Amino acid sequence: xxxxxxxxxxxxxxxxxxxxxxxxxxxxxxxxxxxxxxxxxxxxxxxxxxxxxxxxxxxxxxxxxxxxxxxxxxxxxxxxxxxxxxxxxxxxxxxxxxxxxxxxxxxxxxxxxxxxxxxxxxxxxxxxxxxxxxxxxxxxxxxxxxxxxxxxxxxxxxxxxxxxxxxxxxxxxx
Amino acid sequence: xxxxxxxxxxxxxxxxxxxxxxxxxxxxxxxxxxxxxxxxxxxxxxxxxxxxxxxxxxxxxxxxxxxxxxxxxxxxxxxxxxxxxxxxxxxxxxxxxxxxxxxxxxxxxxxxxxxxxxxxxxxxxxxxxxxxxxxxxxxxxxxxxxxxxxxxxxxxxxxxxxxxxx
Numbered sequence: 001x002x003x004x005x006x007x008x009x010x011x012x013x014x015x016x017x018x019x020x021x022x023x024x025x026x027x028x029x030x031x032x033x034x035x036x037x038x039x040x041x042x043x044x045x046x047x048x049x050x051x052x053x054x055x056x057x058x059x060x061x062x063x064x065x066x067x068x069x070x071x072x073x074x075x076x077x078x079x080x081x082x083x084x085x086x087x088x089x090x091x092x093x094x095x096x097x098x099x100x101x102x103x104x105x106x107x108x109x110x111x112x113x114x115x116x117x118x119x120x121x122x123x124x125x126x127x128x129x130x131x132x133x134x135x136x137x138x139x140x141x142x143x144x145x146x147x148x149x150x151x152x153x154x155x156x157x158x159x160x161x162x163x164x165x166x167x168x169x170x171x172x173x174x
Numbered sequence: 175x176x177x178x179x180x181x182x183x184x185x186x187x188x189x190x191x192x193x194x195x196x197x198x199x200x201x202x203x204x205x206x207x208x209x210x211x212x213x214x215x216x217x218x219x220x221x222x223x224x225x226x227x228x229x230x231x232x233x234x235x236x237x238x239x240x241x242x243x244x245x246x247x248x249x250x251x252x253x254x255x256x257x258x259x260x261x262x263x264x265x266x267x268x269x270x271x272x273x274x275x276x277x278x279x280x281x282x283x284x285x286x287x288x289x290x291x292x293x294x295x296x297x298x299x300x301x302x303x304x305x306x307x308x309x310x311x312x313x314x315x316x317x318x319x320x321x322x323x324x325x326x327x328x329x330x331x332x333x334x335x336x337x338x339x340x
Contacts, residue, residue: 014181022189022191026188030192035200043211045215046210049217049221050259053258053262060300060302068258155311
């Protein structure tokens, strides 16, 4: 009787082991495939959210608040790059480039020329990898001014926007 | 033979269990390693549902949905009071709710919501917090979100700050 009970218990233990081993292997395989995908999509959505926030702070708030938000966004994008998030390379470069160029504009407005120069170089570097390699610095700055005038028109409903400056608009590459 | 069959059934059950549990475990792993990103992505998803869906709803339905959204945002804000992104989102949600209440003829509540929106956005350093400007800004943002929703893209082309393919 005791032997039979032991045999049944051993059999049940064996069945449980088979169950958990199969579960472990299957979930391990699926997690290995799903986790990077989940990380990528989460990073992409999070970056979009922070991007919207940073843009509105830059466009609507004081330059100090705008700078803080843009730096936060740049940090999120840099971390996404460091973690190898599957945000399409050009999107990442373009958004980082745009963020650095906005930071450049803020630094110029506050006469922080050293930082402005750093941001401009960083922006140019990012933009050069999305097909704007040979754009002269002046044209890139003009394009940024043009873009900002358009943004003011859209989000601040500014009607008396100064005449749009000529130059290559970096959105032409979109 | 019977024992082999039972073990086979156990193996199949295990495979099914593992397959079903894997997404939840993945979320748990991400929650442990990068809680900020996961919470942000959930918020982005919730925002998309509220903002995009709300445009096709009646003002009453929009009001209810926005009220729930604001409650969720306030809960998140309690956990992370330093987040300016959450504060901005709460402010903009109050503007949206104010617009919906105005459409319903509830002027007093609409003014209250606009007041709360102003409080949030002023604390974030916004220069123009007039009702007209905020309502027009939110209308612009929502129209872009609706275009995005229709195209199924993550961000509209004319919203320069959102991630979109260059």
